[in-house]
Amino acid sequence: MNTAWTHARVEIVAGALEAATAEMCASLVRSAYSPNVKERADCSTALCDLRGRTLSIATHAPAHLGSAIRIVPAILERFPVEELAPGDAFFANDPYIVGVTHLNDCTAAAPIFIGQEPVGFAIAVAHHSDVGGRVPGSEAGDSTSIFQEGIRLPPVRLVERGKRRDDVWELFLLNSRTPHYSSGDLQAQLAALERGRVRLAALYERYGLAGTRTAIEQVLDATEQRLRARVCEVLRRGTFSAADWIDDDGVSASPVRLGASVTIDDGEVIFDFSHCPPQLGSGKNVPLTHTLATAVYCLKAVVDPSLPCNAGLFRVIRIAAPEGSIVNPRAPAAVSSRNLTSIVLADVLFGALGQAAPNRALAPSGAFQGTILAGWDAARNRYFVDYENFAGGQGALPDRDGSDAMHVSMTNTSNLPIEAMEMEFPLRVERYELVPDSGGAGRYRGGLGVCRDIRIVGDGTVLATRSARQRFAAQGLDGGACGGLGSIVVDPDTTAEKRLPGTGSEIPLRRGSLLRVVTSGGGGQGAPSKRDAALVDDDVRGGKVSQAAAAEIYECRPSLT
Numbered sequence: 001m002n003t004a005w006t007h008a009r010v011e012i013v014a015g016a017l018e019a020a021t022a023e024m025c026a027s028l029v030r031s032a033y034s035p036n037v038k039e040r041a042d043c044s045t046a047l048c049d050l051r052g053r054t055l056s057i058a059t060h061a062p063a064h065l066g067s068a069i070r071i072v073p074a075i076l077e078r079f080p081v082e083e084l085a086p087g088d089a090f091f092a093n094d095p096y097i098v099g100v101t102h103l104n105d106c107t108a109a110a111p112i113f114i115g116q117e118p119v120g121f122a123i124a125v126a127h128h129s130d131v132g133g134r135v136p137g138s139e140a141g142d143s144t145s146i147f148q149e150g151i152r153l154p155p156v157r158l159v160e161r162g163k164r165r166d167d168v169w170e171l172f173l174l175n176s177r178t179p180h181y182s183s184g185d186l187q188a189q190l191a192a193l194e195r196g197r198v199r200l201a202a203l204y205e206r207y208g209l210a211g212t213r214t215a216i217e218q219v220l221d222a223t224e225q226r227l228r229a230r231v232c233e234v235l236r237r238g239t240f241s242a243a244d245w246i247d248d249d250g251v252s253a254s255p256v257r258l259g260a261s262v263t264i265d266d267g268e269v270i271f272d273f274s275h276c277p278p279q280l281g282s283g284k285n286v287p288l289t290h291t292l293a294t295a296v297y298c299l300k301a302v303v304d305p306s307l308p309c310n311a312g313l314f315r316v317i318r319i320a321a322p323e324g325s326i327v328n329p330r331a332p333a334a335v336s337s338r339n340l341t342s343i344v345l346a347d348v349l350f351g352a353l354g355q356a357a358p359n360r361a362l363a364p365s366g367a368f369q370g371t372i373l374a375g376w377d378a379a380r381n382r383y384f385v386d387y388e389n390f391a392g393g394q395g396a397l398p399d400r401d402g403s404d405a406m407h408v409s410m411t412n413t414s415n416l417p418i419e420a421m422e423m424e425f426p427l428r429v430e431r432y433e434l435v436p437d438s439g440g441a442g443r444y445r446g447g448l449g450v451c452r453d454i455r456i457v458g459d460g461t462v463l464a465t466r467s468a469r470q471r472f473a474a475q476g477l478d479g480g481a482c483g484g485l486g487s488i489v490v491d492p493d494t495t496a497e498k499r500l501p502g503t504g505s506e507i508p509l510r511r512g513s514l515l516r517v518v519t520s521g522g523g524g525q526g527a528p529s530k531r532d533a534a535l536v537d538d539d540v541r542g543g544k545v546s547q548a549a550a551a552e553i554y555e556c557r558p559s560l561t
Contacts, residue, residue, distance in 0.1 A: 103138060141283045242352040259275035384424070473520065533554075
């Protein structure tokens with residue numbers, strides 16, 4: 001076979017694998033029942049070989065980039081290859097066993113057969129609205145143990161030779177406050193697995209067992225080689241360090257410092273998290289696979305965003321994360337509210353990588369403010385859980401402003417449309433807008449955060465909060481200013497106004513209360529005095545910068561004519 005054909009086949013197979021997982025993900029989103037999956041797309045899909053290597057992963061949430069690493073070995077440890085059969089499907093959600101990010105990220109997996117020979121697995125991860133535990137939504141930063149966060153499932157057989165195991169199905173649904181959503185989302189996950197089976201089988205049928213396996217090896221090798229080359233081209237060699245803070249430790253007001261260093265050496269990148277603190281007594285710990293996903297995402301974003309997502313990426317990266325630390329906790333440490341920790345950690349890694357590639361440096365970004373509203377929905381005669389992450393502002397780049405209202409780094413879930421929220425839950429949105437002056441000033445401005453006002457129209461509603469950057473703003477770079485802080489307030493602008501803690505759970509809200517969520521802005525980059533006056537004028541006209549800020553910070557008095 002000539003070299004040109006070999007290269008062409010590598011591209012064809014790589015494209016086919018990416019297309020297959022993208023189709024799986026589309027199938028999952030389009031057939032899901034819960035707003036969390038069908039509207040917010042909090043899910044991912046993957047194809048793996050029998051060694052557990054990721055052949056391709058399609059995800060709307062970069063936190064899931066490491067979610068397929070452990071699942072296949074964990075299944076085969078309990079169900080040997082010779083016991084697998086066509087039509088089987090397995091189910092698991094324990095981060096300490098299968099490597100998902102927290103218990104809500106329930107994972108379905110099915111072996112794929114060519115004839116009677118298994119060749120790989122299709123994987124579908126979906127964030128289920130509720131999996132039990134002490135609080136509605138199962139995610140609380142103030143949980144002190146994973147036992148408080150919901151049902152823990154090692155790999156179990158959910159479908160056996162095409163027949164659903166109703167005992168396992170019922171066991172899972174009995175532990176959910178929203179079984180009407182979870183049952184439908186499970187069906188959607190199984191449908192996504194079937195799309196993966198069909199697409200991977202077609203690839204094997206086209207090239208044969210030996211030909212496809214050879215091409216897969218070439219795809220993984222090509223990804224590794226491309227990433228190594230891009231690391232050498234984009235990043236200068238050396239060790240670079242950065243640090244940032246999360247607002248609290250989940251159980252007290254004590255802040256937590258996250259520090260890391262990145263070493264670039266001969267096409268290899270070492271992420272050292274030894275300066276991160278010991279694991280916390282709360283749900284803000286980050287499982288190791290999520291830490292790996294954070295490193296992979298940040299490196300890929302800086303050096304080559306178009307790289308395919310497969311196991312070839314992981315060969316270039318080494319992780320030093322001490323066991324028992326906040327970025328590699330030991331069971332039974334709680335992990336449910338890990339994502340905001342990883343978002344600030346991503347800013348730390350971007351800070352270090354930005355020193356290695358200043359022309360690609362990204363200022364720290366505004367983190368989302370998370371709310372989980374829950375209670376009995378009398379109109380629909382069922383329990384509801386509204387899981388929401390409201391986007392902050394992206395940090396500025398060396399050559400442009402940060403994006404407004406942008407989910408950054410480890411969360412990329414979609415905005416839940418107001419219409420969908422009001423159709424599904426006893427809530428009403430009365431305000432949703434950008435927050436003027438929340439983007440850090442600079443030659444290039446940080447992205448703006450948002451404000452959303454939510455009216456509670458039902459009785460017995462409770463709230464859990466998850467947040468970052470309510471105390472420690474996203475800092476600017478090279479003379480840029482920091483972004484605005486976030487907040488969560490009940491009944492603002494009244495005598496009953498109360499600012500809520502950034503981490504809290506089971507906070508009662510009365511019927512008629514107004515909940516205001518304000519998200520943080522991104523840091524600016526470069527001195528504000530160097531900003532083009534025409535851009536300041538545009539910002540004032542667009543309501544993004546006030547006239548007072550334009551005069552005081554930018555020393556500019558825009559014309560409004």
